Amino acid sequence: MRLNIFRKLTNFFKPQNTFLSSATTDNLPKISVFCPPDFQINKYIPDLVNWSVSCSNKVKETLYGTLDVSKQKNVISLNIYLEHMSGVAFTRSKTVTSLVTGTKYISEIHVSIEHLMKFKSSNQNLVKELTGVIIHEGTHVYQHNGKGTANSGLIEGIADYVRLKTGNPGSNWNRKSVPATWDAGYQSTAFFLEWIENRYKQGMVKLMNEKLKDTKYSDDIFRQMTGKSVNQLFKEYIVTLKK
Ligand SMILES: [Zn+2]
Numbered sequence: 174m175r176l177n178i179f180r181k182l183t184n185f186f187k188p189q190n191t192f193l194s195s196a197t198t199d200n201l202p203k204i205s206v207f208c209p210p211d212f213q214i215n216k217y218i219p220d221l222v223n224w225s226v227s228c229s230n231k232v233k234e235t236l237y238g239t240l241d242v243s244k245q246k247n248v249i250s251l252n253i254y255l256e257h258m259s260g261v262a263f264t265r266s267k268t269v270t271s272l273v274t275g276t277k278y279i280s281e282i283h284v285s286i287e288h289l290m291k292f293k294s295s296n297q298n299l300v301k302e303l304t305g306v307i308i309h310e311g312t313h314v315y316q317h318n319g320k321g322t323a324n325s326g327l328i329e330g331i332a333d334y335v336r337l338k339t340g341n342p343g344s345n346w347n348r349k350s351v352p353a354t355w356d357a358g359y360q361s362t363a364f365f366l367e368w369i370e371n372r373y374k375q376g377m378v379k380l381m382n383e384k385l386k387d388t389k390y391s392d393d394i395f396r397q398m399t400g401k402s403v404n405q406l407f408k409e410y411i412v413t414l415k416k
Contacts, residue, residue: 238379319390330362
């Protein structure tokens with residue numbers, strides 16, 4: 174692993190953001206963190222390089238069941254922007270495709286400073302929330318989506334599943350709350366996926382993600398993984414929540 178740290182006082186790329194740190198490692202993209210001068214993220218996370226590398230490694234370890242890089246997204250650059258904006262966070266990616274090197278992804282994660290400030294009751298809470306948000310958005314960077322066909326509730330559920338499995342659930346998540354549908358998304362679908370793995374098939378989410386690289390999505394993917402339809406599984410799951 175090779176790490177580089179750059180500190181610049183001048184603005185870089187985006188006028189409102191200051192470039193804070195950059196990490197380059199063997200199996201990860203070049204990860205850079207940007208933050209405006211009026212929000213001192215270093216005060217909360219002194220070692221941004223190790224933190225950003227650790228978040229990315231956790232996402233990849235939880236999402237990919239294989240060391241076969243041909244099954245993984247080849248993300249070559251990941252910029253993390255902490256910025257003043259409404260909402261919580263979003264992710265976007267550009268692709269560069271060539272016959273020689275295949276498809277490469279250049280990705281960005283944007284996180285709202287205003288959202289983070291709601292967790293400022295302790296430094297620990299703010300870092301925990303930021304880490305969880307980066308892991309959720311980082312999952313979107315790396316996950317496959319059945320060539321754009323995957324159920325959006327499943328996509329959001331897998332992103333929160335990765336938060337859950339890496340020990341970074343949201344502070345207000347409630348495992349016992351009863352969702353209306355299996356694909357309600359976010360924590361609801363995350364807890365459901367975890368239950369299916371514990372009850373029927375460990376490693377299912379990794380296998381699902383891999384399958385969604387080249388195959389279009391259908392609900393039948395649950396039957397292929399567990400022998401039961403997603404509706405059957407959800408009925409069984411709901412019974413356990415009501416106990
Ligand atoms: Zn999401």
